Amino acid sequence: MVLKKLMRNPISLLGLIILIGFVLVAIFAPKLAPPRDPEQPYMIPRYGYSSTPKPPVPEHPFGTTEGQYDIFYGIVWGTRTAFWVGLFVVGVSCAIGIIVGSIAGYYGGKFDEILMRIVDVFMSFPFLIAAVVITTILGRGLDKVMLAMVCFYWMGYARLVRGSILAIKEEEYILAAKACGVKDWQIIMKHVLPNSIFPVLVQASMNIGSVVITASGLSFLGVGAPQGYADWGQMISFGRNWLLGTPENAFAYWYTIVYPGLAIVLFVLAWNLVGDAFRDVLDPKMQS
Amino acid sequence: MNEQKIITSLDDNNVLLSVSGLKKYYPITGGLFKTHVNDVKAVDGISFAIKKGETLGLVGESGCGKSTAGRTILHLNKPTAGDIKFNLDGQMVDVNQRSIKRLRRHMQIVFQDPYSSLDPRMRVDEIIEEPLKAYGMKKDERKKRVAELLEAVGLGKSHMKRFPHEFSGGQRQRIGIARALALKPSLVICDEPVSALDVSVQAQVINLLKDLQDQFGLTYLFIAHDLSVVQYVSDRIAVMYLGKIVEIASSAELFLEPKHPYTEALLSAIPLPAVDYDREQIILEGDVPSPANPPSGCHFHTRCPYRQEICSQKEPSLQNINDGHQVACHFARELSLAAAPVISAI
Numbered sequence: 001m002v003l004k005k006l007m008r009n010p011i012s013l014l015g016l017i018i019l020i021g022f023v024l025v026a027i028f029a030p031k032l033a034p035p036r037d038p039e040q041p042y043m044i045p046r047y048g049y050s051s052t053p054k055p056p057v058p059e060h061p062f063g064t065t066e067g068q069y070d071i072f073y074g075i076v077w078g079t080r081t082a083f084w085v086g087l088f089v090v091g092v093s094c095a096i097g098i099i100v101g102s103i104a105g106y107y108g109g110k111f112d113e114i115l116m117r118i119v120d121v122f123m124s125f126p127f128l129i130a131a132v133v134i135t136t137i138l139g140r141g142l143d144k145v146m147l148a149m150v151c152f153y154w155m156g157y158a159r160l161v162r163g164s165i166l167a168i169k170e171e172e173y174i175l176a177a178k179a180c181g182v183k184d185w186q187i188i189m190k191h192v193l194p195n196s197i198f199p200v201l202v203q204a205s206m207n208i209g210s211v212v213i214t215a216s217g218l219s220f221l222g223v224g225a226p227q228g229y230a231d232w233g234q235m236i237s238f239g240r241n242w243l244l245g246t247p248e249n250a251f252a253y254w255y256t257i258v259y260p261g262l263a264i265v266l267f268v269l270a271w272n273l274v275g276d277a278f279r280d281v282l283d284p285k286m287q288s
Numbered sequence: 289m290n291e292q293k294i295i296t297s298l299d300d301n302n303v304l305l306s307v308s309g310l311k312k313y314y315p316i317t318g319g320l321f322k323t324h325v326n327d328v329k330a331v332d333g334i335s336f337a338i339k340k341g342e343t344l345g346l347v348g349e350s351g352c353g354k355s356t357a358g359r360t361i362l363h364l365n366k367p368t369a370g371d372i373k374f375n376l377d378g379q380m381v382d383v384n385q386r387s388i389k390r391l392r393r394h395m396q397i398v399f400q401d402p403y404s405s406l407d408p409r410m411r412v413d414e415i416i417e418e419p420l421k422a423y424g425m426k427k428d429e430r431k432k433r434v435a436e437l438l439e440a441v442g443l444g445k446s447h448m449k450r451f452p453h454e455f456s457g458g459q460r461q462r463i464g465i466a467r468a469l470a471l472k473p474s475l476v477i478c479d480e481p482v483s484a485l486d487v488s489v490q491a492q493v494i495n496l497l498k499d500l501q502d503q504f505g506l507t508y509l510f511i512a513h514d515l516s517v518v519q520y521v522s523d524r525i526a527v528m529y530l531g532k533i534v535e536i537a538s539s540a541e542l543f544l545e546p547k548h549p550y551t552e553a554l555l556s557a558i559p560l561p562a563v564d565y566d567r568e569q570i571i572l573e574g575d576v577p578s579p580a581n582p583p584s585g586c587h588f589h590t591r592c593p594y595r596q597e598i599c600s601q602k603e604p605s606l607q608n609i610n611d612g613h614q615v616a617c618h619f620a621r622e623l624s625l626a627a628a629p630v631i632s633a634i
Binding site for chain 2: 171178179181182183190191194195
């Protein structure tokens with residue numbers, strides 16, 4: 001039913017189509033770009049060691065970037081990385097946020113005070129610097145980046161959940177349910193959660209895109225995935241020196257930036273469109 | 289201290305609900321360690337009784353504690369002190385944390401704001417069957433009862449599967465009424481059920497409430513701030529000021545012979561449907577004092593045009609003036625107060 005409604009709106013349909021495209025790419029990655037070493041499919045194969053990128057040829061449809069990493073391979077396997085990072089970081093931080101936020105919102109008082117002060121402490125760190133520090137301490141690697149991001153992403157959800165639970169708690173239909181003899185846990189399950197959790201789900205679906213951007217940013221800064229790992233951010237970081245092309249041709253190395261950039265933009269756009277559509281679909285007032 | 293005594297000339301067998309010395313205080317905390325500083329005395333020791341089948345109107349300006357009183361009776365707020373007794377099949381049962389589970393099906397509430405009292409994510413039939421579900425009624429019986437209720441409040445089967453936002457304020461209030469009636473309660477607390485509605489719709493909903501009362505033998509505690517509405521529905525009226533009841537009388541008597549200066553002022557404020565009618569309106573000076581810090585003696589003395597020295601020193605208790613007419617004023621017998629300017633013919 002939700003899907004049907006998503007289909008009705010052309011914009012959300014577009015988002016859905018792009019997203020399904022990415023899912024297919026991620027699923028069929030071994031078919032689209034067979035790994036040279038099946039043990040380490042995420043390592044992008046290199047075709048030489050020259051630092052100058054080479055333009056697309058039939059064997060390398062998107063060309064090769066600095067260090068002769070195959071761009072097409074990196075994009076295809078990078079899709080899996082993007083889904084993995086986005087879903088994991090958002091999923092885990094969302095879960096932490098919902099637990100912390102609902103305890104703070106529902107029980108209030110001292111719980112609320114203590115938990116929200118902890119949230120404030122976490123929020124007061126500048127995220128990028130904190131992430132760089134964490135990865136410096138723990139070492140480079142995608143798992144460490146994800147850990148760092150979870151550490152600094154859950155507070156938003158906690159605040160969102162707490163806020164909407166506080167608002168819902170005051171609604172008269174909660175009192176009405178109580179007056180009708182509905183049990184406490186049933187009130188939480190049937191009235192409080194459904195009315196407070198949907199904003200979080202919408203926010204989460206939109207955040208998956210931005211998490212991927214942040215992860216790419218960290219990879220670009222060199223604190224993310226290890227050298228040669230299939231990750232869109234790293235692909236862009238490879239192309240950093242070739243942005244300006246040669247004096248004769250400014251766009252000589254366009255493929256080093258455009259393909260990974262396009263992948264990131266489309267991925268984030270798709271999640272945003274779907275998230276937007278989610279909000280409309282999940283709000284009974286928007287259905288007619 | 290100045291506990292108001294229960295004074296009821298009502299025959300006990302006929303009483304459905306009796307409230308005595310009901311208090312609801314909200315603590316004010318302050319300082320670093322959130323120590324208890326003071327209380328907001330939202331409801332400060334009220335006592336009254338409602339007979340089976342009658343409508344008791346509860347009026348007062350905003351913030352006088354009338355809604356809090358209604359909700360506290362149903363234990364939606366925990367009362368700070370006081371006794372609430374409910375007549376369950378001829379037996380007066382104490383309403384407390386424990387018995388309330390059993391009593392909820394007999395005492396229901398209609399809320400003021402029809403926009404906030406219905407869950408926006410539930411369809412009409414789900415909303416109305418919620419209390420039935422909570423009391424374990426089977427599915428096909430529930431379906432039947434929901435259809436019955438919708439018809440009783442003037443809605444149709446076609447409305448069952450719709451969401452609350454598809455309805456107008458008046459229709460939503462009808463849904464709220466249907467939900468309140470689902471369990472066949474004997475007492476319904478109407479918490480300003482029409483004050484959020486358009487005037488034209490108010491009349492419809494009030495008439496619906498009256499019809500339902502006749503049809504199902506309901507007893508109402510009708511909370512409102514609109515005196516003309518209250519006069520139209522109520523058999524008796526209680527006037528509240530700053531958490532206390534200052535006067536209770538039958539509807540006609542209260543309008544014809546008010547005994548409390550506050551009642552007089554309220555009556556004189558009723559708007560009249562006549563432009564050229566010249567009358568003396570009593571304009572109360574000042575604001576309602578804070579219920580956290582009520583004036584000494586009679587709570588009304590700061591704004592009373594008839595105040596004497598004793599008013600600021602001694603708190604008047606609710607006294608029987610004549611049969612069932614109770615007033616909390618030191619000079620209730622001496623003052624001759626103006627009746628309501630025009631008593632509408634309804």
